[in-house]
Each structure stands twice: as structure tokens, then as C-alpha cells.
Amino acid sequence: xxxxxxxxxxxxxxxxxxxxxxxxxxxxxxxxxxxxxxxxxxxxxxxxxxxxxxxxxxxxxxxxxxxxxxxxxxxxxxxxxxxxxxxxxxxxxxxxxxxxxxxxxxxxxxxxxxxxxxxxxxxxxxxxxxxxxxxxxxxxxxxxxxxxxxxxxxxxxxxxxxxxxxxxxxxxxxxxxxxxx
Numbered sequence: 217x218x219x220x221x222x223x224x225x226x227x228x229x230x231x232x233x234x235x236x237x238x239x240x241x242x243x244x245x246x247x248x249x250x251x252x253x254x255x256x257x258x259x260x261x262x263x264x265x266x267x268x269x270x271x272x273x274x275x276x277x278x279x280x281x282x283x284x285x286x287x288x289x290x291x292x293x294x295x296x297x298x299x300x301x302x303x304x305x306x307x308x309x310x311x312x313x314x315x316x317x318x319x320x321x322x323x324x325x326x327x328x329x330x331x332x333x334x335x336x337x338x339x340x341x342x343x344x345x346x347x348x349x350x351x352x353x354x355x356x357x358x359x360x361x362x363x364x365x366x367x368x369x370x371x372x373x374x375x376x377x378x379x380x381x382x383x384x385x386x387x388x389x390x391x392x393x394x395x396x397x
Contacts, residue, residue, distance in 0.1 A: 230277060233275070233337070233340065234275065236340055237256075237269070237340060240254050240269055240340065251344060251345055252342045252343060252344055252345065253268060253270075253342075253343055253345055254268070254269040254270075254340060254341070254343075255267060255268055255340070255341045255342075255343060255365065255372075255374070256269055256272060256275060256323065256337075256339075256340060256341075257337075257338035257339050257340065257341045257372060258321070258334050258336055258337050258338055259334075259336035259338060260307065260311060260313045260334060260336075261308065261313050261314070263313075263373065264338065264370055264373070265372055265373050265374070265375050266341060266365050266372040266373070266374050266375070267323065267374070267375045267376075267377060268374070268376075268377065269340070270326070271325065271326050271327065271376075271377030271378065272324070272325070272326055273323075273324045273326040274297065274298075274323065274324040275321065275322075275323050275324075276297065276321070276322055276323075276324070277320060277321060277322075278295065278304070278319050278320055278321055278322045278333050280295060281293045281294070281295050281304060281333075282294050282295070287391050288305075288387055288388070288391060289309060289315065290305045290310045290315075290384075290387075291303065291304075291305055291306075292304045292305060292306055292319070292333055295322065295331060297324055297331065300329060302324065302329050302330060302331045303330055303331070304322060304332070304333050305330065305331070305332055305333065305384060306319065306332075306333055306334075307323075307332040307333060307334045307375070307380070308334060308335075310332070310380055310383055310384065311375065311380075316333065316334065316335050318335070319333035319334055319335050320334075320335050320337070321333065321334055321335070321337045322334075325377055325380075325381060326377070327378070327381060328381050330381065330384065332380065341365065341367065341372075343365050343367060363376075
């Protein structure tokens with residue numbers, strides 16, 4: 217057996233992350249596991265962030281994006297996901313970071329047909345519920361959301377999917393002419 221044929225059978229890091237992500241929804245909480253919350257870990261700029269997996273329907277590589285003109289600078293375009301066409305927004309830009317030149321990943325919101333794109337995926341985290349705390353503004357380049365996860369000496373600002381979706385809805389409403397609001 218050659219090295220190449222053995223390597224081709226090994227799952228890629230992205231495939232491993234996708235399998236772990238999918239398994240997290242299939243497995244029922246057992247005993248002490250119910251004391252934990254699962255998060256997707258990623259970076260926006262140099263800042264580490266996390267988002268609750270409960271608010272995410274899918275995590276996908278952002279492979280094909282069709283640009284569509286918009287008055288919202290955070291709007292990237294549309295992408296086809298599982299037979300649906302979804303609007304894709306730059307998550308960092310929505311949170312006050314500079315626009316990402318080439319986002320590599322996107323999450324699809326569980327509560328709405330919207331995708332949020334970002335560049336740096338760190339993985340999945342399981343965090344003890346009572347260990348989260350309020351944010352200290354000096355820890356991040358941009359104002360964090362209300363909660364911070366502290367793990368292994370690293371503080372991650374928790375991005376609230378409901379807050380991001382409300383921000384998008386508000387921005388879209390504000391961009392409409394007064395008669396259409």
C-alpha cells in the first residue's frame with residue numbers, strides 16, 4: 217500500500233470537524249454532559265470568538281458565492297445550500313470588523329434562512345455553563361457581545377446568533393424607503 221492511498225483514506229480536518237459537528241446534534245445529552253454548552257470557535261480579525269451550536273443549522277466551506285449588488289456593505293451575495301438560495305453576510309463586518317476579503321467558511325442560522333461568512337475556523341468547544349462570564353472590553357479589538365468564554369487562558373467573545381439576525385433585520389428595514397417599512 218502506498219503512502220498516497222493511505223493518506224487518501226484519512227479524513228481531512230474539515231471532514232473531521234463536520235462529522236463532530238453533526239454528531240453533536242445526533243447525541244442526546246447524558247448525565248453531566250447536560251452541564252455543558254457546545255460552541256463553534258472562530259476568529260474575526262485577531263479576536264477569538266464563539267457561537268452557540270444551538271443557533272447554527274449548518275457549517276460549510278464557502279465555495280461558491282454569487283455577488284449581488286446591495287446597499288448593505290456587509291452583504292456578500294447569495295449561495296446555494298441544500299437546494300435553497302441563501303443571502304450571505306460578512307459576520308465580521310456586521311460586528312464592526314473590517315470586511316473579510318475572502319471568507320472561507322459560513323454558518324447557516326437555525327432560526328432563519330441566512331448564512332454568515334467568516335475566515336478563520338478554530339473548531340468546536342464544549343464549555344461548562346457556569347464558567348462563562350461578563351466581557352472585559354480591553355480583551356478585544358471590537359466590543360464583544362454580553363458573554364465571554366474563558367478556556368485554557370484564552371477569552372472568546374460569544375456572538376449571539378439572535379442578536380446578529382436582529383441586527384440584519386433592522387439594517388434591512390432601515391434601508392427600505394419609508395413607504396415600504
